[in-house]
Amino acid sequence: MTSLITQTNIKNPDDIYQKLIDLHKGLTPEQSQKVNAKLILLLTNHIGDINVIQQAIALAKPR
Amino acid sequence: MTHSGIPVYKKKTYNKPLELQNQSKRHQLVIVGAGPIGLAAALDMALKGYDVLVLTAFEFISAGSKGICYSKQTLDYFDRLGIGERVVEKGVIWNVGKVFSGVQKDPIYQFDMLPIKDQKNPGFVNTQQYHVEDYLCDALENMPNVDIRWGHSLSGLKTKQNGCQLQVSTKDGDYTLETEYLIACDGARSVVRTLMNLTFEGKVFEDNFLIADVKFKQKRPSERWFWFDPPFNPDKSALLHKQPDDVWRLDFQLGWDIDKAEAIKPKNVDPLIKGMLGDDIEYEEEWYSVYTFQCARMQRFIHGRVIFAGDSAHLVSPFGARGANGGFADADNLCWKLDLVLQNNAPEILLESYNQERVMGADENILNSTRSTDFITPKDPFSQSLRDAVLELSLDTDFAPAFINSGRLSMPTPYLGSVLSTEDRDIFHAGPAPGHPCIDAPIQSDNIWLLSSLGGEFMLLHFGQDAPQSQLKTLIFPTDGLAAVRYGADEGTSYLIRPDQVVAARWKSASFQDIEQALNKAMGKG
Ligand SMILES: Cc1cc2nc3c(=O)[nH]c(=O)nc-3n(C[C@H](O)[C@H](O)[C@H](O)COP(=O)(O)OP(=O)(O)OC[C@H]3O[C@@H](n4cnc5c(N)ncnc54)[C@H](O)[C@@H]3O)c2cc1C
Numbered sequence: 001m002t003s004l005i006t007q008t009n010i011k012n013p014d015d016i017y018q019k020l021i022d023l024h025k026g027l028t029p030e031q032s033q034k035v036n037a038k039l040i041l042l043l044t045n046h047i048g049d050i051n052v053i054q055q056a057i058a059l060a061k062p063r
Numbered sequence: 064m065t066h067s068g069i070p071v072y073k074k075k076t077y078n079k080p081l082e083l084q085n086q087s088k089r090h091q092l093v094i095v096g097a098g099p100i101g102l103a104a105a106l107d108m109a110l111k112g113y114d115v116l117v118l119t120a121f122e123f124i125s126a127g128s129k130g131i132c133y134s135k136q137t138l139d140y141f142d143r144l145g146i147g148e149r150v151v152e153k154g155v156i157w158n159v160g161k162v163f164s165g166v167q168k169d170p171i172y173q174f175d176m177l178p179i180k181d182q183k184n185p186g187f188v189n190t191q192q193y194h195v196e197d198y199l200c201d202a203l204e205n206m207p208n209v210d211i212r213w214g215h216s217l218s219g220l221k222t223k224q225n226g227c228q229l230q231v232s233t234k235d236g237d238y239t240l241e242t243e244y245l246i247a248c249d250g251a252r253s254v255v256r257t258l259m260n261l262t263f264e265g266k267v268f269e270d271n272f273l274i275a276d277v278k279f280k281q282k283r284p285s286e287r288w289f290w291f292d293p294p295f296n297p298d299k300s301a302l303l304h305k306q307p308d309d310v311w312r313l314d315f316q317l318g319w320d321i322d323k324a325e326a327i328k329p330k331n332v333d334p335l336i337k338g339m340l341g342d343d344i345e346y347e348e349e350w351y352s353v354y355t356f357q358c359a360r361m362q363r364f365i366h367g368r369v370i371f372a373g374d375s376a377h378l379v380s381p382f383g384a385r386g387a388n389g390g391f392a393d394a395d396n397l398c399w400k401l402d403l404v405l406q407n408n409a410p411e412i413l414l415e416s417y418n419q420e421r422v423m424g425a426d427e428n429i430l431n432s433t434r435s436t437d438f439i440t441p442k443d444p445f446s447q448s449l450r451d452a453v454l455e456l457s458l459d460t461d462f463a464p465a466f467i468n469s470g471r472l473s474m475p476t477p478y479l480g481s482v483l484s485t486e487d488r489d490i491f492h493a494g495p496a497p498g499h500p501c502i503d504a505p506i507q508s509d510n511i512w513l514l515s516s517l518g519g520e521f522m523l524l525h526f527g528q529d530a531p532q533s534q535l536k537t538l539i540f541p542t543d544g545l546a547a548v549r550y551g552a553d554e555g556t557s558y559l560i561r562p563d564q565v566v567a568a569r570w571k572s573a574s575f576q577d578i579e580q581a582l583n584k585a586m587g588k589g
Pocket residue numbers: 095096097098099100101118119120121128129130131132133192215216217218248249250251253254255274354372373374375381383384385386387388389390
């Protein structure tokens with residue numbers, strides 16, 4: 001079973017962080033939520049592996 | 064014509080019970096409820112030679128808006144009951160479903176219900192539920208061993224070790240009956256269930272749907288059309304589906320806080336219909352009604368000598384057409400087992416596999432219909448965003464439409480891990496595994512089908528020469544036809560098929576002992 005990567009896997013975290021913030025600039029909370037949902041769906045499909053996705057869901061859950 | 068608010072399709076004859084003149088005998092089998100499931104179970108048992116008594120509350124077949132989509136698996140069962148071809152002939156055959164979103168003119172998604180072609184029956188046939196009930200009644204009324212008692216309501220029940228005592232109410236008074244087995248097919252508000260104090264747990268979906276059956280002559284394709292957020296019903300869903308005799312099923316989501324009596328007034332239904340079909344549409348009302356839906360099931364479907372089947376045992380929302388189709392699968396699963404037990408050819412424990420397998424079926428149907436309902440009527444802001452994200456992404460990507468859930472239409476439930484199945488010893492690269500329903504295939508050019516040849520008894524399906532020795536009827540197929548491909552068969556492959564056309568076991572090479580052992584297991588003797 002493939003494990004979810006939890007070590008650093010990107011070279012430019014600050015760039016990506018900014019892109020995520022920029023994406024939501026000027027959006028209503030409603031629009032923001034839909035944009036996030038689209039992003040989740042796109043990335044989920046890219047990953048494709050339900051095991052990896054389940055591990056991410058488990059980590060994301062509020063404790 | 065209506066009767067206490069229920070539209071009547073066909074009047075039936077009430078007969079004064081002979082029991083009121085003290086002519087009572089003990090019955091082997093009583094079925095409560097002449098809905099589709101009770102009638103199917105009655106016909107199945109009657110064809111097997113049993114005397115069948117059916118008690119049913121009304122004196123007519125109702126014409127109200129109920130089930131319209133019957134699945135391939137149901138049609139295969141109907142073929143064994145002898146009404147399949149009549150239903151298909153009457154019905155509207157459809158395989159294609161289209162999904163629309165917002166003001167978009169073109170569908171954002173399209174599906175085909177029968178991905179495997181070359182099977183006798185189509186993926187789905189649409190017909191009013193009363194036609195199905197009517198055809199079942201016609202078949203039953205021709206049989207001397209069947210007694211359908213219209214206008215006889217079950218009103219009391221005493222369960223005993225070896226059967227039960229029933230109290231039946233008629234307009235001429237009450238009487239009692241004794242029976243060895245009782246099949247409770249008395250629907251969602253089952254009186255049998257209530258009398259036995261059994262729970263029926265699940266969840267109600269807080270939404271109302273207007274079901275408008277209307278008649279019009281406009282030419283349209285025989286397809287299932289589903290809309291999310293159409294201009295004529297903003298933020299809600301709608302469905303259009305064809306039935307025979309120029310009748311169409313229109314279904315509009317209405318929301319939770321509504322006045323149901325207002326909603327079915329023609330002046331309120333008309334704008335929705337014109338919005339969907341165009342201002343120039345000329346139509347006639349068949350029947351308007353408002354439904355709320357729930358998903359629920361009993362914990363167990365068998366309680367001593369009382370067996371629940373159909374809506375009395377489990378209830379689903381209609382997206383996916385899993386209600387009656389699931390109920391027919393109950394009847395199909397139950398009747399051969401009950402037959403073997405009543406003949407003393409199998410131990411009573413065989414019936415327990417009905418509980419196991421059909422609870423599995425009900426759970427799958429509830430899971431699917433709950434998921435569809437959650438997609439169609441998102442219940443919180445995030446579900447709404449996720450749903451809308453899927454719909455929007457469907458315009459730009461190929462992967463997103465797979466998430467669109469406007470109802471995952473009824474497919475047979477594989478009985479994974481069933482106590483009746485013998486797990487594979489040999490390696491198969493294709494074909495239905497144990498617990499799965501048989502796949503159909505043409506076996507000769509002249510319209511002979513594999514499933515029709517199987518009939519309704521335990522059988523062996525063998526590919527190639529030298530069929531193994533066995534006491535069973537054996538069907539022999541060549542190793543180079545479509546059947547061999549569909550069953551992943553080589554020279555020497557055998558399948559053991561149950562009477563409900565579910566695979567019990569399969570081998571690349573089977574011995575007499577292999578078959579005997581698997582057969583015993585499939586009959587509850589393993
Ligand atoms: C709008 C709508 C659309 C649907 N669409 C589909 C679809 O497309 N496909 C599908 O498969 N399913 C569909 N369904 C579900 C389907 O209609 C039901 O699952 C089906 O009717 C269940 O059959 P049943 O025989 O178990 O119960 P019922 O049809 O409810 O029959 C129960 C019978 O028992 C009788 N009865 C009740 N109490 C007593 C008593 N005390 N004594 C004697 N008799 C009694 C009743 O009079 C009735 O005849 C739909 C349902 C609705 C409401």
